[in-house]
Amino acid sequence: MIQLNYMLIISAVMMFAGIFGFLTRRSTLAILLSIELMLNATDLNFAVFNRMLYPGGHEGYFFALFSIAITAAESAIAIAIMINVYRQLKDISVGKLEKMKF
Amino acid sequence: MDYSQFLYMREELSLLAVILIIFLADLFLCKEPKEGVPVRGGKIGLIACVLLGLHTLGNLIPCCGMEHEVTAFGGMYVHTAMMTIVKSVLNVGTLVVFLMANGWLRREENVVKQGEFYLITLFTLLGMYFMISSGHFLMFFIGLELASVPLAALVAFDKWRYESAEAGAKFILLAIFSSALLLYGVSLIYGATGTLYFTEIGALISGGSLLSILGLVLFMAGMGFKISLVPFHLWTADTYQGAPTVVTGYLSVVSKGAASFVLMTVLMKAFADTQLSEAWNIGLFWLIVASITIANLFAVRQQNLKRFMAFSAISQAGYLVLAVMGGTAQGMTALVYYLLVYMVADLGAFAIINVVEQNSGKINIDDYDGLYETNPKLAFLMTLCLFSLAGIPPFAGMFSKFFVFMAAFNAGYQWLVLIALINTVISLYYYLLIVKAMYIKTNETPIAKFRSDNYTRLALFICLAGVVLVGILGVCYNYIDTFAYGME
Structure with a gap:
């Protein structure tokens, strides 16, 4: 049986890879992908805690399910907004989203 | 199954009914646009305002033992009388927003999608209702997302204006990022306690474990993004x-x-938990100090009025959260009272900014030079709202700030109150900059004289009544105070 620690290390690595990507990527789509990575890390966390520590209930699994569904809705809105940005700017890199600052 | 527990959710159900009626009205009342025929506004705005007003009044009628804390659906949904008050305050805020949106939505480019505006706004309001009444982290999360994802669509509502799309992109990316942080925190709390019910977590969690501290920190970071406290x-x-x-x-x-x-x-x-509450009080302490101070310093140098109001809102959020310190019953009263007073003053200012923008297209502070010459009534109202925001007596803002300071002082945070007081003086400076622009500065080309539409007038009247009366009538504070509760 794989130990809890390894699972948590994987999810933590995913989480921080996502944060790193969020801070360093230049394209908004890649940023969105990084955020998805972070959200997947949390889903993994919920499932692992439920399976390994609290096998009596299903709260963690259900939370992961709901979170996946809500994440999908978020991505849909985010991509729709990015299409709108692309229509006006012909570009979706964050370097160009700079009309308003300071 | 006990169906009577649906009665406890009457606020959510009645709001859902309002949403459905507006949806159907939008479907049947709004005609397809034809070539060459200008689209008329229709009645949808009036319907939305009336329904929301009825919904607000209906939910203030007490019924079915809801004065006490009740739970439904196995503790997923919790309702206390205080929540009715908070929801009513939010209702009034939304109503004012609807009233001031009416003129903007009747413009040619928006008239075909005005039903969507009302629907999306009400859906975010529904999400806030569920978030407020949640007793479980899943319910809380769904409410939070329902309140923030449609908001991104609202931010990007002006489809043909580039700034709107850029703002929407920035908002949605950071909203999802903060949700991810918050969720990671929740998952760690789940790992530490094995439950997601707030009351059970409260009984099981201990400040000694690193996992729960990390969970708390990530949770607060996520909420900090939503409330826009300073590092976030x-x-x-x-x-x-x-x-x-x-x-x-x-x-x-x-x-x-x-x-x-x-x-x-x-x-x-x-x-x-004792150790944990000490931890979040320390965290909030620094968040509040940073929010109030840094936002004030940035607000001084802004030229765009909306951007200026953004920094003012960050600093006001610092005062709002100041009432959370210590988690006392007095703090809760101060929080709700502050919210009510801040709402009328801030929305009043935004209603004026909106009506000026609709009629002249001007949004910079310089453009407001000499507004008193051409539109004295608007300039006077704006002054009242800004005075209330800054906390000058006899307006409501002074009383609300006083109650917040008193709550924090009694909870034992004297230094924090001192810092907040100093910042109130700084905030006075930048609020008065706008008053100075309107009254003292002269302008060769001032904003032309115009008449506001009736909806905006009603919105301004509600805000004016709130700014003047809420502070003077002590009843408001006492009424809220009877329902407040704190940590044992």
């Missing part, structure tokens, strides 16, 4: 500037107010 505020100014003005008003008052009340109830219920 970077999206605020850009989003507020780019969004349509009515949406900016909604963002800065209704969504922020709901999130800060929820922050208080969750911290009080789920993180009531």
